[in-house]
Amino acid sequence: MSAQTAVAGAHPVARRRRSGGLSVGVATGYLSLIVLLPLAALAWRSMEGGWSAFWDAISDPQAVAALKVTLLLSLAIVAVNALVGTVIAWVLVRDAFPGKSLLNMVIDLPFALPTIVAGLTLLALYGPKGPIGVNVAYTKTAVLLALLFVTLPFVVRTVQPVLLELDREMEEAAASLGAGRAAIFRRIIFPNLFPAILSGVALAFARAVGEFGAVVLISGNIPFDTEIASVYIFGQIESDNVTSAAAVSVLLLAISFAALLGIGGIRRWATRHDG
Amino acid sequence: MARYALRLVAIGYVSALLLVPLGIVFRRAFADGVGPAWDAVTTPAALHAFWLTILIALIAVPANTLFGVVCALAIVRRRFRGHGLVNSAVDLPLALSPVVVGLALLLLYGRGGWFGSWLFDHDVRVIFALPSMVLATIFVSLPFVVREVVPVLREIGDEQEQAASTLGASSWQTFWRITLPAIRWGVAYGIVLTTARALGEFGAVSVVSGRIAGRTETMTTHVGERFEAFDLVGAYAASVVLALAAMATLLLMTMFQPREERTR
Numbered sequence: 399m400s401a402q403t404a405v406a407g408a409h410p411v412a413r414r415r416r417s418g419g420l421s422v423g424v425a426t427g428y429l430s431l432i433v434l435l436p437l438a439a440l441a442w443r444s445m446e447g448g449w450s451a452f453w454d455a456i457s458d459p460q461a462v463a464a465l466k467v468t469l470l471l472s473l474a475i476v477a478v479n480a481l482v483g484t485v486i487a488w489v490l491v492r493d494a495f496p497g498k499s500l501l502n503m504v505i506d507l508p509f510a511l512p513t514i515v516a517g518l519t520l521l522a523l524y525g526p527k528g529p530i531g532v533n534v535a536y537t538k539t540a541v542l543l544a545l546l547f548v549t550l551p552f553v554v555r556t557v558q559p560v561l562l563e564l565d566r567e568m569e570e571a572a573a574s575l576g577a578g579r580a581a582i583f584r585r586i587i588f589p590n591l592f593p594a595i596l597s598g599v600a601l602a603f604a605r606a607v608g609e610f611g612a613v614v615l616i617s618g619n620i621p622f623d624t625e626i627a628s629v630y631i632f633g634q635i636e637s638d639n640v641t642s643a644a645a646v647s648v649l650l651l652a653i654s655f656a657a658l659l660g661i662g663g664i665r666r667w668a669t670r671h672d673g
Numbered sequence: 674m675a676r677y678a679l680r681l682v683a684i685g686y687v688s689a690l691l692l693v694p695l696g697i698v699f700r701r702a703f704a705d706g707v708g709p710a711w712d713a714v715t716t717p718a719a720l721h722a723f724w725l726t727i728l729i730a731l732i733a734v735p736a737n738t739l740f741g742v743v744c745a746l747a748i749v750r751r752r753f754r755g756h757g758l759v760n761s762a763v764d765l766p767l768a769l770s771p772v773v774v775g776l777a778l779l780l781l782y783g784r785g786g787w788f789g790s791w792l793f794d795h796d797v798r799v800i801f802a803l804p805s806m807v808l809a810t811i812f813v814s815l816p817f818v819v820r821e822v823v824p825v826l827r828e829i830g831d832e833q834e835q836a837a838s839t840l841g842a843s844s845w846q847t848f849w850r851i852t853l854p855a856i857r858w859g860v861a862y863g864i865v866l867t868t869a870r871a872l873g874e875f876g877a878v879s880v881v882s883g884r885i886a887g888r889t890e891t892m893t894t895h896v897g898e899r900f901e902a903f904d905l906v907g908a909y910a911a912s913v914v915l916a917l918a919a920m921a922t923l924l925l926m927t928m929f930q931p932r933e934e935r936t937r
Contacts, residue, residue, distance in 0.1 A: 421743045421744075421746050421747040421750075421751065422747045422751050422753045424740070424743045424744075424747075425740070425743055425744035425747040425748070425759055426747075426755065426759055428740045428744070429744070429759060429762050429763065429815075432808065432811055432812055432815060433762060433765055433766065433812060433815065434762060435781060435787075436774070436777035436778050436780070436781045436812070437765070437777050439777060439780040439781040439786060439787050440773070440776060440777040440780055442780075442787075443780045482682065482683075482686050485679050485682050485683055485686075486682075486683040486686065486687070488679060488683075489679050489680050489682075489683040489684075490683075493676060493679070493680050495680060501683065501684065501687060503923050503924075503926075503927050504687060504691060504692065504923070505687070506923055506926055507691050507695075507919065507923060508691070509866070509869065510869045510873075510919035510920075510922040510923050510926070511695075511873065511915070511916060511919040512872065512873030512874075512875060512892075512893045512896075512915050512919070513873065513875055513876070513893075514873075514875045514893045514894075514896050514897050514912075515698075515873075515893075515896065515912045515915050515916055515919075518698065518896065518900060518908060518909070518912050519694040519695050519697075519698050519912070519916075520694050522694055522697040522698050522701055522909070523693055523694040523697050524694070528697075529697060543690070546690060547690055547691065550687075550690065550691070579675075601767075604767070604768050605767075607770070608768070608769060608770025608771070608772075608773065609770070610770060610771050610772045610875070610876035610879075611771065611875035611876050611893070614897070615897065615900055627770075628770040628771075628772045628773070628876065629772075631770070631772050631773065631776065632772050632876075632879070632880065635772075635775075635776055635779070635880060640776070640779070640780065643776055644776060644780065647770070647772075647773040647776055647777075650770055650773060651768070651769060651770075651773060654768040654769070654770075655768060657768075658764070658767075658768050
């Protein structure tokens with residue numbers, strides 16, 4: 399033991415490099431085994447029949463309809479989240495009222511609640527025999543509600559810290575120079591929040607595109623109507639069309655990737671403007 | 674005036690989308706009293722699903738915690754080839770549909786998959802059995818510890834670690850005495866998120882487990898199965914158990930509050 403520490407003391411650099419190799423090895427090995435290898439198998443299988451089979455799988459009318467409704471609804475939740483998420487973040491930071499800390503805590507509920515429970519929960523209020531007499535079960539509205547439920551925290555949690563750090567003096571200076579509230583929001587607050595809002599909606603979009611658990615009970619999974627992409631893939635797996643399921647999966651993966659790569663671009667753009 | 678309108682929008686939206694529906698689930702679960710709800714969550718299938726879910730979490734959460742800390746150390750403290758790749762691959766599970774995760778595992782370990790025929794020949798059951806469910810859960814809950822620990826490691830810097838190693842501490846001693854105490858709240862927060870995700874996983878587990886009642890059903894797939902069997906009390910009662918776990922998660926998240934920790 400003492401010999402070992404003496405060696406470590408004598409050659410700290412060599413020591414660090416060796417242990418560094420271990421942590422890098424563990425990290426890359428685990429990631430490869432758990433994440434990358436299965437995804438390689440997925441990509442391989444999607445290309446099993448060559449490009450034409452891949453194209454046939456993703457241009458199947460039912461698959462196209464499912465992808466269309468997925469993208470449409472995901473864009474809709476982007477719009478709602480950009481607006482309502484920013485309002486909620488604003489209220490949490492700038493307003494004060496009893497129960498605010500409870501509201502702040504509840505925002506993370508969709509992260510903590512299993513998605514299948516989220517779907518069942520919405521069905522309890524907005525489904526058949528619901529207490530308010532509204533029944534949207536098995537419609538696109540139901541799918542929209544489910545996606546809004548699971549994506550609620552993203553914009554709130556990306557905008558909130560930016561708003562917390564936003565310098566109030568800028569707003570006060572603008573006000574003292576005669577700017578109205580609308581002008582202050584448009585010229586000062588909004589430009590500062592915009593990159594955060596974009597990051598938040600990109601995360602929400604990527605999440606919505608792949609959502610399954612919250613949607614599966616409430617949507618009814620009607621082909622050409624409420625069936626979204628992940629439910630379509632699930633159906634293809636169940637009916638043993640694994641290659642076509644793999645092809646649509648790869649496309650879905652590419653779409654959420656594009657959204658997340660967008661975030662990287664936005665962050666770079668935002669920091670460039672800061673500097 | 675605008676202030677009250679915004680407050681109303683925020684509270685109204687969160688209530689209509691989260692709070693009121695969740696309240697109704699609780700009311701529905703106990704519509705016929707506590708007795709039927711209790712009976713519904715103590716059927717053999719429900720109890721099996723409950724313990725299986727706990728078992729999966731007990732394997733997946735420690736595995737991802739260990740990996741998460743090691744991987745965060747590698748990302749922050751080391752420079753190596755493929756650094757960028759590791760950094761983005763960690764976020765991959767967040768961008769993937771759970772169904773796609775399940776399918777990918779199926780194509781690797783299922784019959785006709787890369788390892789599938791070898792496993793089948795040697796009578797090792799992975800798909801439709803515990804190992805694939807654990808792998809699916811590890812996959813989807815992998816990013817959380819890494820993502821919580823990386824910013825903490827960046828912020829504390831490595832001066833104390835370097836000082837310790839200059840004074841003769843082995844890297845193991847440095848880790849236990851210096852690094853781990855500094856990152857413990859980040860790790861704890863990451864563990865809470867990982868556990869919540871592990872208990873709540875549905876899509877990936879649905880695909881790889883085959884959802885065999887009394888054998889490969891977890892709590893979440895049990896909820897789905899009860900609902901499809903028109904046993905609403907059973908579905909709502911099991912949901913209440915999961916919702917209570919989610920509320921405990923929220924309390925723990927508030928307790929650890931890493932954002933405030935970091936700015937202090």
